[in-house]
Amino acid sequence: MTKERNSKGKELEDMTITSPRTAEEPGPKSRPERPENEEERSSYVLTILSLVLLLAGIALDFFDAEWFSGYLRLAVFGIAYLLVGGKVIKHAATNIVKGEVFNEFFLMSIATIGAFYIGEYAEGVAVMLFYVIGEHFQEAAVARSRKSIKALIDNRPEEVGLIRNGQVVIVDPKEVEIGEIIQVKSGEKVALDGIILNEGSSFNTAALTGESKPDTKGKGETVLAGMINLEKLIEIEVTSRYEDSALSKILKLVEEASGRKAKTQKFITKFAKIYTPIVVFFAIGLALLPYFIVETYIFEDWLYRALVFLVISCPCALVISIPLGYFGGIGAASRNGLLFKGSNFLDLITEVDTVVMDKTGTLTEGVFKVQEVKVEGIPQDQFLALTAALESKSTHPIASAVVEHAGEAYKQLEVQEVAEIAGHGLKGTVDGKELLVGNAKLLQKFNVSFDPKIEEIVETIVVVAIDQQYAGYITIADAIKEDAAVAIAQLREFGVTSIVMLSGDKDSIVQKVAGQLKIDQAYGGLLPQDKVSKVEELKKQGRKVAFVGDGINDAPVITLADVGMAMGALGSDAAIETADVVIQNDQPSQIATAIKIGKKTRQIVWQNIILAFGVKALVLILGAFGLASLWEAVFADVGVAFLAILNAVRLQKIKF
Structure with missing residues (x-):
């Protein structure tokens, strides 16, 4: 099937630069109504x-x-x-x-x-x-x-406060270059994509995701044009030009659709x-x-x-x-956080009988979180504080998950003699106690005995020994999205007869997630070409296939599917560019909403x-x-x- 793809956002007309703005002046003006023809x-x-x-x-x-x-x-x-x-x-x-x-x-x-x-x-x-x-x-x-569609989506301000030589200068957003710093006050719309430089704020993301629930962003996190700053003054380092911002691309997609x-x-x-x-x-x-x-x-x-x-x-x-x-139909979809890149896909999605989904970032959050803590011979709070204190010296995502789960207590503990043992974990002294934190191989290396059943655990596991004694373990996994189970049930209600999950994650984890969500078929340990092969097999059986993914590795199979769908908030540019439908709030339940709107x-x-x-x-x-x-x-x-x-x-x- 030949598919039409979106192009980059077009250049918009030039606007003049105004004089510097004082703190008392209002934020960017709303776009004026065009006079009647x-x-x-x-x-x-x-x-x-x-x-x-x-x-x-x-x-x-x-x-x-x-x-x-x-x-x-x-x-x-x-x-x-x-x-x-x-x-x-x-x-x-x-x-x-x-x-x-x-x-x-x-x-x-x-x-x-x-x-x-x-x-x-x-x-x-x-x-x-x-x-x-x-x-x-x-x-x-x-x-x-x-x-109505333009009012919903085109939230781009006409002015932006640009910091130059220590002063805030009001300029046209199209004048701002990548790497420059802009200022956004409380109540103002973010004009350009960028990274927060100060402590952060909460944002209304309805223009991008269809969800009005505030989303808190901290220092170093990405904010996108169209979000509304709800709390305090923030400074943002610009990462995309005006015409390449996420909101400009969305508006372009709707216009082309x-x-x-x-x-x-x-x-x-x-x-x-x-x-x-x-x-x-x-x-x-x-x-x-x-x-x-x-x-x-x-x-x-x-x-x-x-x-x-x-x-x-x-x-x-x-x-x-x-x-x-x-x-x-395209307008209704836009209001619900869905972008159809053409009315032909509104028709096609009604014919879908098989939905194939990636796991990480589509059905799961794509972020490591602590799932379970098992402790032996020590209070759990103390166990977590000691473990987090040592893990805080590592930048590994698993270590970050442990630290985030433990709270603030670990910061009071003194950490010394930290050594990273490649492929095993960390060794160090915390508050005078010798700790080993890592996988089962780390404890075996130091001849610390432990319950062998922990090696049967499917999730990623952090095993801890304190003063040469096994003290417990922490399981860490990619949490299933809140609406994932609802999404699967809704798809069956709308006539989808087969739901398949394809993932590059290890098969034991994939099968566990599939069992929890009651997915018909699941395959783990796949490379991008393996996913393509699986979808080709389904299409040869005469199935009408929708594939939903978020990563750059999903782009080939998104292109191959009858209806390719991408998670738009966290998804890669490649996945979004090749998709026929973009889910702006990353909720899998929106797949069923897309089918409902199409029908x-x-x-x-x-x-x-x-x-x-x-x-x-x-x-x-x-x-x-x-x-x-x-x-x-x-x-x-x-x-x-x-x-x-x-x-x-x-x-x-x-x-x-």
Whole structure:
């Protein structure tokens, strides 16, 4: 399957540098609203004038005003028609010159001009007027969708406080280079990706993850553009330029996504090109063929039926509402912390029957944490303090996990004579006691006896001896994410028949995690090429596969899957770049949410298709037998289009 990928964020327009800001001045301004388009405004005015003239003409006809006849009547309805129909006729003529004859502009023009020809002025104006009103509703719905997505995601400030020569200078974020230091006050949005230089703060990360729960970041940790600083003044060393920030890339992905069409969209576009000329020839046949069949043939009557047929058969409802439905799906996904890189993936994810997941960083936190502490002959608090004091002299991730778990008590202990024994652990003196902290091989090396059953433990284990006596052990593992079990259950509810876990971790750990989460199949000790082979096997079996991963080693298999999904908060750039769907908050339960949004989007799109075809088919039959007028035709076309638009917009309000 050929997949379209996102490009780098584009350059944005330059902005001027302002003067230095004092502490009393407010933070970066919010992005101003764009003024209403003058062309749109004039179009609305012309539509209202046309409606007023149409209603006036209908009222005068109803009261049978004698003076309202002939050229005056034609002039009133003609002006009302041209106010709204002028652009439509112009579009039709322009397309004919280009060789694109059969489209909705052509159908509307022929039908309404024909109505004027047979003297049905009011109906001719009404058809064109309500068609244009329907177009206005469509434009408003699309504009609203775009605005809501942009407001949700485009949180980039226009100004940033840059520290230069000891002063804070207000500059455009695009002017800031990598390595420079910016200042972010409490309540301000972070403008650029970077690393915190001082003690840190709490942040609202909703723009990036969809989660409003505050996230605390400390010194040395990464913050991303779009986060809101909730507590205190911080300084950040910039690590990415403005156009390469995580938020800029997200916004670019959403902008590009609406251009990638789903199969249903492509089908309807092709269908309309074939369907429209067929409809025109049927209408011509309906107007002329009865001459050879019907005894009392009246051309004007059969032409009227043909015009009704043309108006009803206009594919506007389909052409308008289907793309809007998919755009609504992309917007709904964005609000839930999911980025679909195209509406085609909204369709594809509904077909997934097999979900394959990486373990570390996808189902587990990707961070070592203490799972269990077993102590013999010593209080646990003392055991942890002694062990953490020695481990604090190491930079190994396992040592860091022990230190973090132990609390602050170890800092009061004196550590001396620390020696690292490669592949075994640490030896040293803590508070006058000789400690051995490491794996079982370390204790064997120093002839310290211990319970041999500890070698059967699956997790990573830290064994401790104090003064040549075995004192206990600490198990350390990558903790399973809180929502991992819920994620697996939800996937089964949404029709996923097979859940597979692939990992580079040792197989014993992989199998234990799989058992805890009730995963169907699990494979450990895999290299990237092994993961690719496993997914290829599944695809050969005819499975529709979604793969979810986060590391650079997952990029090849993400590309191979029918739907590749990446964890966006902690995931590597390579995984995110190659993915079709990005989960911004790193929660595996979002996989099921993505499927749910895809299914709901498809449901609404097909509701619109069935509604449009059903109503049109009914009124087409009535029109062919002379039982439907142009007024019914207007409802069958513009009314159905309006209902379909409302249905599509509804998707943006649904809570998932």
